[in-house]
Amino acid sequence: MKSIAEGLIEVRKQIAIACENSQREQSSVQLLAVSKTKPATAVQAAYQQGQHKFGENYVQELVTKAQQLADLKDIEWHFIGPIQSNKTKDIAKTAAWVHSVDRAKIIRRLAEQRPSGLRPLNVLIQVNIDDEETKSGVAPSQIAELAALVDDYPQLRLRGLMTIPRANSDEAQQQQSFEHMANLYSELSSQYPEVDTLSMGMSGDLELAIACGSTLVRVGTAIFGART
Template sequence: MNSIVERLKEVRCQIENACQQCNRSPDSVQLLAVSKTKPATAIRQLYQAGQRAFGENYLQEALTKQQELSDLEAICWHFIGPIQSNKTRDIAAHFDWVQSIDRAKIARRLNEQRTAELQPLQVLIQVNIDDESSKSGVGPEQVADLAKYISDLPQLTLRGLMTIPAAASSAEAQAESFASMQRLYSALASQYPTVDTLSMGMSNDLASAIAAGSTMVRVGTSLFGAREKT
């Protein structure tokens, strides 16, 4: 079995190869290591190998790991799970990015609870691109209004969009979901100069996502192995 550091090298090679296939610079795609349910020791190993951005879904688990890893000064924490109103204070205080904003109420609370001595929280709007009832996110038609609302909040910086497409029945269906997100992202980026991030693609579809314009892929399984049940 490959070590976690070897798997990191393999994922970076996958990203580089995918970028070469569509004539993009590998530097145009950031790797977010999705570390939910994985121990702090594994995160530390990846950090020591050069990985800096880590994504967490579960707040209490994340806060425990952040405390264990408080000596890692350059680490960047992304919250990528659904957000309940009673969790916004801790998310605002302890994360650098939030990728899963899907309503104005959550954006407002994060803005109010992000203290002035901290840099603005970098945020993405989560889009439910395939209208799945089991997933969070706004519909494509709601992106513009939520973006406008966020752009007026001083302690948030709108950086772009995130999506988790439906499990595709075909390559064509997957490509259409990704293309729809790229169109939404391009429209948003043309309106807001801070928008530079399209978080799209995971372990099993990162090449297709990169071909469609993703600037950040969220990889868990290929780095850490199968996710443990919680």
């Protein structure tokens, strides 16, 4: 069985090659290690290998692991799963970033519940780029409205966009979705100077996502092994 250290080395190499092929600096793409269903000890093992950004899909896992690893002061927690309105308080208190904002009610609750002693919560708007009924996220036409609302709250900081495109064996169609997201991101960043993050690409498609302009890729299984 591959170790977490070995998994991180392989993924970082994959990112480096993708950046080189796209004529991008490797520093322009961040790695988010997605640790859902894995114990805090696995997160700590990755942290010891220099990985400090971690993504969680479930609120209770986020809260529990953040408490268990509270001594790791520079660890950075990202919430990347669907957001239920009754869970916003825990996200607002625990996460540094949230990738999956897709409606006004959630924005208001996160802003109201962000503790005053913490830095503003970094927010990405999730876009349902392929208009899938089973996926969360807003239509591209709704981005501007939600971005303006996020920008109204000093407790929040608009940082960009996130997407999970349709799982597709047709690389041309997948590339079209990624390029559409890159255009939407470019439009948003031209309006808001602090927007600097396009969260796009996972284990199976990170090379194409990086080629199309992703600045952050979300990788779980390739680092931590199969989920339990």
